[in-house]
Amino acid sequence: MVGDGIDGGFHAFDCHDWDALAFAPIFLAASVATPDSLILPAMLAANVAQGAASLAVAIRTKNEKTRQVAGAASISALLAGVTEPSLYGVTLKYRRPLYASMIAGGITGLFMGIVHLKAFAFAVPSFVALPQFMSNGQTQNFMFALIALVMSFVMSFVLTLVLGWDDGPETTSVPKQKSNLATNEPALALADDTGSNGTATESETDSDTVSSGVRTTKRIYSPVQGELITMASIPDDTFAKGMLGKGCGIIPEDNHFYAPFDGTVETVFPTKHAIGLKSKTGIELLIHIGLDTVDLKGKPFTAHVSQGDHVKQGQLLMDADLKAIKAAGYDITTPLVVTNSKDFVEVTTSDKTQVSTQDPVLYII
Numbered sequence: 001m002v003g004d005g006i007d008g009g010f011h012a013f014d015c016h017d018w019d020a021l022a023f024a025p026i027f028l029a030a031s032v033a034t035p036d037s038l039i040l041p042a043m044l045a046a047n048v049a050q051g052a053a054s055l056a057v058a059i060r061t062k063n064e065k066t067r068q069v070a071g072a073a074s075i076s077a078l079l080a081g082v083t084e085p086s087l088y089g090v091t092l093k094y095r096r097p098l099y100a101s102m103i104a105g106g107i108t109g110l111f112m113g114i115v116h117l118k119a120f121a122f123a124v125p126s127f128v129a130l131p132q133f134m135s136n137g138q139t140q141n142f143m144f145a146l147i148a149l150v151m152s153f154v155m156s157f158v159l160t161l162v163l164g165w166d167d168g169p170e171t172t173s174v175p176k177q178k179s180n181l182a183t184n185e186p187a188l189a190l191a192d193d194t195g196s197n198g199t200a201t202e203s204e205t206d207s208d209t210v211s212s213g214v215r216t217t218k219r220i221y222s223p224v225q226g227e228l229i230t231m232a233s234i235p236d237d238t239f240a241k242g243m244l245g246k247g248c249g250i251i252p253e254d255n256h257f258y259a260p261f262d263g264t265v266e267t268v269f270p271t272k273h274a275i276g277l278k279s280k281t282g283i284e285l286l287i288h289i290g291l292d293t294v295d296l297k298g299k300p301f302t303a304h305v306s307q308g309d310h311v312k313q314g315q316l317l318m319d320a321d322l323k324a325i326k327a328a329g330y331d332i333t334t335p336l337v338v339t340n341s342k343d344f345v346e347v348t349t350s351d352k353t354q355v356s357t358q359d360p361v362l363y364i365i
Helices: 002-014 016-033 039-060 064-080 084-094 096-115 139-163 185-192 322-327
Strands: 218-221 226-230 246-252 256-258 263-268 274-279 284-288 301-303 316-320 334-338 347-349 360-364
Touching (some): 039 064, 039 084, 039 096, 039 139, 064 084, 084 096, 096 139, 246 347, 334 360
Antiparallel strands (some): 218 360, 226 246, 246 334, 256 316, 263 274
């Protein structure tokens, strides 16, 4: 019973990056041998709580871009059980919605443990997957599943509204102004943002604006030496299709990962495989070291910063044992995702293929 509560509260951290697929053999074996009464019920509580929290943000926020992201994320979590957009793009970003979803998931998990809720088939739990809790002669079990779904949804939704969040100033859609710049506008903008020696000027630290046709360009430097690839080339649909935001990927050739700009550490994941940063100019960046590496439970990673730390560009953030990651069978491709891409006009990837920590890899307009 306690295990159901704990799993329901924390399962969101165990299910992102498609790492739930690593547990598929366990789920299938449990569902075939005996009905699963732990993992799949907990996933239902966690997935619904994430979706409800995102929906609350979408309804209450005054920020149009936040509403778009949160609305899409809630649909993904509630109807398909895919919680990455909700976790990375909404609840983890604003924190208090995450706390609300964890509380709701935990309480619902306790209820599930008390009534011994069972899943009789393997599917990613969501609204449309509720039939997995059906079985001949087990109508009461399905009713308990419906009650659990409502509990998780209502508690997470209400708690998110009660706890609130800070999503910045109200924004409205602004008509695009006609520009007289040529088709090589990004190149011109970049040239305007550098001095004669190619180094960044003070305009790089200005807030992002599109005013009177003038665009300021910001740079994200590579956090690690390696091969630069496009976002579409990352072998994980969550990143490749831009579900979490625009960006790029790096195949690292060094174990040391450094700050790509001056800013603040927003999040260091418990498993240390990912870190969230926010620049002084408002760029929110997720550095995700490897794919599905959450399964490694932090073993090959050493964090050198903590949440809330202020960092300078080039400061050491994380060490990762790339040999150990590859030996464990995981892809070391490291996505860099601008999670608030919608707040900017353009996110452009450098045309370089080999980069060091002195090279910009993303240009933000």
